[in-house]
Amino acid sequence: MSRIISRRNMLTTTAAAAGTVLLTGCDELGRSEGFRKVLHSAEKLTFRAQRLITDRNTLAREFPASDMSPIFRANGSTMPGAAPYQKHLAERFANWRLAIDGLVQTPRSWSLAELRAMPQRAQITRHDCVEGWSAIGEWTGPQLSAILDAAGVKEDAKFVVFRCADTYNGGRYYESVDMVDARHPQTIVAHSLNGEPLPEKNGAPLRMRIERQLGYKHAKYLTGIEVVDTLENIGECKGGYWEDRSGYQWYAGM
Amino acid sequence: MNNSAAAEPLQHSPPPGPTATPTRGPLVLRHRVSTRLWHWLNAVTILVLLMSGLSIFNAHPRLYWGQYGANTDGSVFRISSTQTTGFMEIGALRIETTGVLGRWTDADGVQQTKAFPSWATIPSMYNLALARRWHLFFAWVLGISASAYLVWSLVNGHLRRDLAPRRAELAPSHIWHDIKEHARLRFPAGEAALRYNILQKLAYVGVLLLLIPLVILTGLTMSPGMNAAWPWLLDLFAGRQSARTLHFVAAMLFVGFIVVHLLMVLLAGPFNEIRSMITGKFRLPVERTPVPVTPSETAP
Numbered sequence: 001m002s003r004i005i006s007r008r009n010m011l012t013t014t015a016a017a018a019g020t021v022l023l024t025g026c027d028e029l030g031r032s033e034g035f036r037k038v039l040h041s042a043e044k045l046t047f048r049a050q051r052l053i054t055d056r057n058t059l060a061r062e063f064p065a066s067d068m069s070p071i072f073r074a075n076g077s078t079m080p081g082a083a084p085y086q087k088h089l090a091e092r093f094a095n096w097r098l099a100i101d102g103l104v105q106t107p108r109s110w111s112l113a114e115l116r117a118m119p120q121r122a123q124i125t126r127h128d129c130v131e132g133w134s135a136i137g138e139w140t141g142p143q144l145s146a147i148l149d150a151a152g153v154k155e156d157a158k159f160v161v162f163r164c165a166d167t168y169n170g171g172r173y174y175e176s177v178d179m180v181d182a183r184h185p186q187t188i189v190a191h192s193l194n195g196e197p198l199p200e201k202n203g204a205p206l207r208m209r210i211e212r213q214l215g216y217k218h219a220k221y222l223t224g225i226e227v228v229d230t231l232e233n234i235g236e237c238k239g240g241y242w243e244d245r246s247g248y249q250w251y252a253g254m
Numbered sequence: 255m256n257n258s259a260a261a262e263p264l265q266h267s268p269p270p271g272p273t274a275t276p277t278r279g280p281l282v283l284r285h286r287v288s289t290r291l292w293h294w295l296n297a298v299t300i301l302v303l304l305m306s307g308l309s310i311f312n313a314h315p316r317l318y319w320g321q322y323g324a325n326t327d328g329s330v331f332r333i334s335s336t337q338t339t340g341f342m343e344i345g346a347l348r349i350e351t352t353g354v355l356g357r358w359t360d361a362d363g364v365q366q367t368k369a370f371p372s373w374a375t376i377p378s379m380y381n382l383a384l385a386r387r388w389h390l391f392f393a394w395v396l397g398i399s400a401s402a403y404l405v406w407s408l409v410n411g412h413l414r415r416d417l418a419p420r421r422a423e424l425a426p427s428h429i430w431h432d433i434k435e436h437a438r439l440r441f442p443a444g445e446a447a448l449r450y451n452i453l454q455k456l457a458y459v460g461v462l463l464l465l466i467p468l469v470i471l472t473g474l475t476m477s478p479g480m481n482a483a484w485p486w487l488l489d490l491f492a493g494r495q496s497a498r499t500l501h502f503v504a505a506m507l508f509v510g511f512i513v514v515h516l517l518m519v520l521l522a523g524p525f526n527e528i529r530s531m532i533t534g535k536f537r538l539p540v541e542r543t544p545v546p547v548t549p550s551e552t553a554p
Binding site: 019022023024026027030036038039040041042043045046050053054058059060061063067068069070071073126128129130131132133134135136211212213214242246247248249252253254 | 305310311324384390391393394494
């Protein structure tokens with residue numbers, strides 16, 4: 001080859017080659033099971049670090065009404081299409097029940113009226129979607145801790161699983177938290193947003209509020225609460241719909 | 255660039271070795287192990303954080319100011335597309351970016367409308383869950399390694415001796431002089447090349463003490479768990495969405511730093527510069543024939 005390769009050419013070629021190696025290399029690594037394990041190890045570190053510096057009862061910030069979003073965005077399932085849900089919707093959820101079972105002394109269920117008759121907590125908090133947006137709204141409902149206490153949680157309970165009425169891309173939605181977040185004062189079963197019954201797109205008639213974690217933990221269209229000692233027999237074992245399906249963090253405090 | 259026919263012998267230590275001829279300065283130790291290790295760790299870490307960060311940005315390519323922000327709230331910055339074009343919007347200013355941002359063609363020739371193109375993101379195809387795994391792992395690497403480097407640089411005197419600007423260097427006239435010298439691509443030679451010049455000091459101290467803390471703290475402000483633990487973060491950055499915007503600005507400042515840094519390496523002699531960051535050994539550029547400095551000097 002007689003043509004002299006200029007320094008600039010060489011550098012550009014080198015940079016382009018390095019970029020290609022980097023990109024395909026990162027994609028390859030991202031597909032490798034072992035490397036994913038390494039990446040996933042950060043979740044435990046984040047979980048431990050945040051729990052270390054946060055008291056179990058430390059509250060998420062509550063905002064003044066002036067900070068509320070003019071429009072509260074909805075994401076994920078915004079209208080469960082299944083016939084049973086549509087029937088409940090038509091009945092204005094008069095026959096909707098929230099059941100609790102698993103590791104409890106007395107499995108039972110509540111109507112919406114019964115949940116509204118319990119002591120209520122109202123909180124203006126920020127909802128953070130994993131995608132990056134935030135919306136501030138006022139949520140009202142009984143604390144999950146009161147519901148757990150009413151059923152009597154057994155000693156070996158470690159997690160609370162939330163069962164939902166919606167399917168998303170063919171899979172039944174569910175979520176789970178540990179007992180610290182389950183018993184957190186701001187963890188409520190919300191029936192109202194901004195003083196009105198929950199809109200369908202925001203999870204009517206009931207949704208969870210897990211205020212120190214990202215939005216996908218706040219299960220919508222809540223039908224049941226299951227208290228368990230392990231997540232290994234639930235769904236695909238990772239503790240939630242998005243965790244199972246796409247590898248999102250189970251601990252979504254970050 | 256510095257190896258012009260300079261006949262002046264080196265007047266300063268280190269002692270001349272067998273290679274110390276008038277046209278070739280001596281090999282000297284320029285970077286200690288901690289600096290070299292951290293440099294290459296950063297080269298990987300920052301690049302991964304940048305590219306996985308752009309992936310995460312693609313999930314919601316809008317930035318806001320304040321406590322909240324979603325699609326219907328006014329954005330301060332966004333990347334989007336029309337039927338035929340891609341564009342970005344900074345405030346009221348719209349800039350067409352077809353082919354690069356908002357609307358671009360992927361390796362298979364398919365038109366895509368994600369904000370940042372696949373060559374700029376990790377992973378290359380949109381996968382928010384995996385991008386977050388990359389980002390939040392390497393965020394720990396950056397946090398731990400930067401803290402360790404900072405502590406070690408305080409202990410071994412690197413910060414005080416090599417990085418802290420001297421009072422005289424901070425004089426505007428001195429800084430202006432260095433800017434002019436850089437603009438003329440006349441870099442320090444001889445003994446002066448052993449030390450960081452003021453622009454280098456400001457750049458490196460700025461990254462270590464301002465940019466890295468800014469990017470880490472704004473990153474933490476996006477964490478709902480950290481908001482509960484350290485609510486002052488929300489006050490410091492005027493809300494989670496403001497922090498997200500500042501995090502993006504900090505990332506762009508990193509891009510700016512890297513571009514200038516690489517450019518300077520290329521201009522100053524890539525072989526010598528890269529060797530000095532690998533082995534620590536740097537061949538001192540010989541001094542140019544001293545040019546009398548006169549106020550009327552306009553041309554090199």
